[in-house]
Amino acid sequence: MTRSADVLVIGGGIIGLSCGFYLSKRGKRVFVLDTGGFADGASGACDDMILFQSKKPGINLELTFESLELYKSLLTELGGDLGFANLGGMVLIENQQELEIMEEFVAQQRSYGLDVEVIDKREMLKKQPFLSDHIIASTYSRMDSQVDPFAVMRGFERKGTSYGMKVFRRNGVVGIDRIGTGDFQVSTVDGTIFQTPVVINAAGTWAGQIGAMVAANVPITPKRGQIVITERVPPIGDTNIWSAKYLVTKLRSDVVVDLNEDERSLGLSLALTRSGGDTYLIGSTREFVGFDKRTTIAGIRAIINQTLKVVPKLREVNFIRSIAGLRPSTPDGRMLLGEHAGIEGFFTAAGHEGDGIALAPITGKLLASMVCHDPVDQRLDELSPNRFAKS
Amino acid sequence: MQRILEHPILGPLPEEEKVTIYVDGEPVEARKGEMIAATLMATGKPYFRKTVKRHEPRSIFCGIGRCTDCVMTVNGIPNVRTCVTAVEDGMVIETQMGFGDWGGNDSK
Amino acid sequence: MTDDKDMFICRCEEVTLREIEQAIDEGFVTVTDIKRVTRAGMGLCQGRTCTKTIARIISQRTGKPLDEVLPKSYRSPVRPQKMQAVENEEFNDAKNS
Numbered sequence: 001m002t003r004s005a006d007v008l009v010i011g012g013g014i015i016g017l018s019c020g021f022y023l024s025k026r027g028k029r030v031f032v033l034d035t036g037g038f039a040d041g042a043s044g045a046c047d048d049m050i051l052f053q054s055k056k057p058g059i060n061l062e063l064t065f066e067s068l069e070l071y072k073s074l075l076t077e078l079g080g081d082l083g084f085a086n087l088g089g090m091v092l093i094e095n096q097q098e099l100e101i102m103e104e105f106v107a108q109q110r111s112y113g114l115d116v117e118v119i120d121k122r123e124m125l126k127k128q129p130f131l132s133d134h135i136i137a138s139t140y141s142r143m144d145s146q147v148d149p150f151a152v153m154r155g156f157e158r159k160g161t162s163y164g165m166k167v168f169r170r171n172g173v174v175g176i177d178r179i180g181t182g183d184f185q186v187s188t189v190d191g192t193i194f195q196t197p198v199v200i201n202a203a204g205t206w207a208g209q210i211g212a213m214v215a216a217n218v219p220i221t222p223k224r225g226q227i228v229i230t231e232r233v234p235p236i237g238d239t240n241i242w243s244a245k246y247l248v249t250k251l252r253s254d255v256v257v258d259l260n261e262d263e264r265s266l267g268l269s270l271a272l273t274r275s276g277g278d279t280y281l282i283g284s285t286r287e288f289v290g291f292d293k294r295t296t297i298a299g300i301r302a303i304i305n306q307t308l309k310v311v312p313k314l315r316e317v318n319f320i321r322s323i324a325g326l327r328p329s330t331p332d333g334r335m336l337l338g339e340h341a342g343i344e345g346f347f348t349a350a351g352h353e354g355d356g357i358a359l360a361p362i363t364g365k366l367l368a369s370m371v372c373h374d375p376v377d378q379r380l381d382e383l384s385p386n387r388f389a390k391s
Numbered sequence: 392m393q394r395i396l397e398h399p400i401l402g403p404l405p406e407e408e409k410v411t412i413y414v415d416g417e418p419v420e421a422r423k424g425e426m427i428a429a430t431l432m433a434t435g436k437p438y439f440r441k442t443v444k445r446h447e448p449r450s451i452f453c454g455i456g457r458c459t460d461c462v463m464t465v466n467g468i469p470n471v472r473t474c475v476t477a478v479e480d481g482m483v484i485e486t487q488m489g490f491g492d493w494g495g496n497d498s499k
Numbered sequence: 500m501t502d503d504k505d506m507f508i509c510r511c512e513e514v515t516l517r518e519i520e521q522a523i524d525e526g527f528v529t530v531t532d533i534k535r536v537t538r539a540g541m542g543l544c545q546g547r548t549c550t551k552t553i554a555r556i557i558s559q560r561t562g563k564p565l566d567e568v569l570p571k572s573y574r575s576p577v578r579p580q581k582m583q584a585v586e587n588e589e590f591n592d593a594k595n596s
Contacts, residue, residue, distance in 0.1 A: 038532040130493075150535045158525070167526070231470050231543055231579060232443065232490040277512070277538055278443065278490055295575060297590070304585045313493070316468050318579035320545055444513040452510065452548075459543040460510055470543060470579075 002193045005031045007371060008186055010173050010210050011202035013043035014149050014356055017156040017167070018364030019200050019349055024163035026368050031194060032165065033186075035172025041204045042356060043149050045293070045325025047227060047273050047281045049240070050145040050358040053089050054247060056105075057112040059334065059382055060355065063362045065113070070361035071147060078155030083148025083276040088239040090128060091139040091247060092270070092310060093118075098244040099137055101252055106139055116141035128237035130313045144240060148276045149357050156364075168192075176213040184345065198345045198371055205291070205328040207336075207350035216340045217390050220351050222326035224287040226299040228307075229321040230280040236272070236311060243270035243310065262302035270306050279320075282307050286327075295322040329353045336385040337363060338370060347371065348385045392432040394422075410480035427473035427484060428454070428461050439463050439473060440487035464491045508556070509549040511542025519553060523560050529568050530554050543579070 007023050009016045012034030020032040034040070050068055055061040075082055093099050102118060109116050116139055124138045125131065157167055168188075175187045176199065186194040201218065203210045211218030246269030249257050262268045267286025275281050285299050300322050308315055330336065330351040339347050349367045352359055366380060396404050408423040414436065421430040428451055431439065438448030439461055452460035456475035465471040466483050469491035473484075485491075504517035514537045522536050530546075530553050533539055539553060540546030546553075550569070557568045584590055 037529050038527055039535050040531075044535060154525075154536050169526070230582075233469065234490055234492050277541055279541075297575075300575070301585045301590065304582050308582060308585075315581065315583040317582055318470065319576065319582055320543065320579045321574050322576070323574060442513055447513075449510075457544060458510060458548045462543070 001191070002185075002195055003031065005029050005194060005196045007031075007198040007200060008033065008184070008194050008196040009200040009202050010186070011041070011200075011204055011207070011350070012167055012169060013039065013041045013202070013204050014153050014156075014360040015043075015204060015349055015352065015363055016200070016202035017153050017160065018360040019202050019367045020165050020167070020364075021156040021160040021163075022364040022368035023200075023371060024160045024165040026372050027163075028368075028371070030160070030165045031196075032160075032167045033171060033173060033188065033194070034167070034169045035189070035206075037169055039150060039153060041206070042325045042327055043153060043204075045225075045227070045323050046149060046354075046357055047271060047283055048083070048146045048149055048275060048357060049271075049273060050147065051089065051242075051355075052114055052143045053091055053109070053116060053139060053141050053242065054354075055109075056251070057108055059379060060359075061109075061112060061114065062379070064355070064358050067359050067362035068143075068145060070365060071145075071152075074152070074155070074361060078152070078159050080151060080155060082155060083151045084145065085147075085274075085276070086142070086145040087274065088140065088142040089144030089242065090119075090124065090141075090239050091242045091244050092131070092135050093137045093139070093244045094135055096136075097255070097257075098248050101248050101255065102139060102244050105247075105251055114141065115143055127239055128241065130236055130311050132310050132312055135310065139244075140239070146240070146273065147357065151276075152357075152360065173210060173213070176210075182344070198347070200367065200371075201346065201348040202350055204350050204352075204356070205326040207328065207348060211348065214340075214343050214346050216343055216346060216348070216385070217388050218336060218348055218350065218385065219331055219388050220328045220336075221288065221330075222291055223329040223353065224289050224292065224324055224326055225284040225354070226287075226295050226303060226322060226324045227281050227283045228300055228303045228319045229275075229323065230282065230314070231318045231320050232278040233280065233317055235274060236280070236313070240274060241270070241272040241310070243306075245269065262298075262306070266299060266302050268302050268306060270310060272307060272311065280314075280317075282319075291326060293324050293326060295324045299324075327353045328356070331388075334383055335359070335363065336388070337366060337380060337383040338385055341386045341389060392435075394429070394433045410478055410482075412478050412480075412482040412484055414484045415486055421478040423480075424477050427463070427465070427471075427476050427478055427482075429474075430478055431473065431484075438486070441489065443489040446489070463487050508552055509537070509539035509542060509546075511544050511548070512538040512540075514539040514549075516556070519556060520560065523557055528557055528561050528563060529570075530557065531570050533557065 006028040009032040024030045201210045208218045271283040335351040336348045439450045452458045464485040
């Protein structure tokens, strides 16, 4: 059976559903396809964060500001509280080297308009009384926020459906052809063929495979992140917590940072974030293991060991689950957003690595602008998928 | 609910050392080695905790350590399954409201 | 006034039959789908109490066979572990599945 659409979105994660929502809001007849169930990709295995502090000044930080504003209006537009919370964030500093580098970074971020500061140990302990004594200082930003990705996705889907969008799960794409009229014909597992002039590749970690179907180079590599989940406990301090160590290695590749075995082999870094269910999601690793979504004893042990060094009080708390997600990472740390040159009508909106939740609304909105031929936003040139085009 | 003092097959309840546990600040006599939930059922505690969302009372459901309905805060540690945790002399047991609090000298 | 639909299916997260049926009718038709949109199965017992019941509800409401509806895999730990357990020898010797 053949179905016709104005736009076919391949990938029903938070990015795909955001694209579908913003496109159907603009009057497009949109179908969204996913090979798996609800949130089977990275959207269902992440830490819910809209994090400002990890971003270097530049397009990612700029878009995070805009995306946060969109989330605020989505609270009304989609209905429900979307699990939105603004707990703020602190990046913990453990030595003098980190302190100097973070002070410099914070100054850069402030000049870019981010409300963030370095606070001393005394101020830090007021916000986080359970921190280990060896933490010497931290940053603090009231901007860092979070949402419940599942609530957001369900909201995009409900509202998009009211505009005529249709979502088909458990039906993956097996091939994409072009027919005489210029339309794409997208074949799927259950035999349905979708005919459409516009295809959006929002397949996240699997976007490279979809790109290959039209000979588009989409260099997205899975980067596994493991997360340990605790039982429901009272809040630990006022904010969510990250550690400076990993951030420092990213900011200053010229500086030698003393990493332990786990930090080196697992790409370990600390993220301690409170979920909407009042549990703590504790991460995380950065592993290149292909498409392997398993959690490992080594990963769980490393994550917990680093956490107990920083918040020893958690020793008595139970962890009840571990999960792993595959971040869609790109060679330059920026998403692909735009139409592929030479493949008219084929757009990619993928490659958000660890910022998919934060950037989902702005991605969908900008993608819809592109598809609807709004005046070009020059800033987005650096996100064009053509930067990876093979000649 | 009563302890079974005379069982038709197993016979009379054997003599056992008594221990004292503290339930919401009140001392309660318990049989050494029995499960906290058993002591609380025998002494008529109406509920062990109130749920997080709707603040509804809960005590035993499965009774075999699987469902986590019976959890209370024991010696300052929340989410302890009372149906599979034995009493100890001096144990401090508190009705858990929602997910409890950090309690003691550590609270802010 | 409460009716049968107000009964809790997931006791840990206090999710009612009504919420689960509404989610099924919106197209969330596996145990994992339902878990993600309602939190049923995310609580302290990690679905030990509710998973089989939710699977049956979905199967009855959609006609899908149970094996299409139940989760395909399970995650460690199999029961709650204190965080400090990672400091024990046994934990370090544990093998991955």
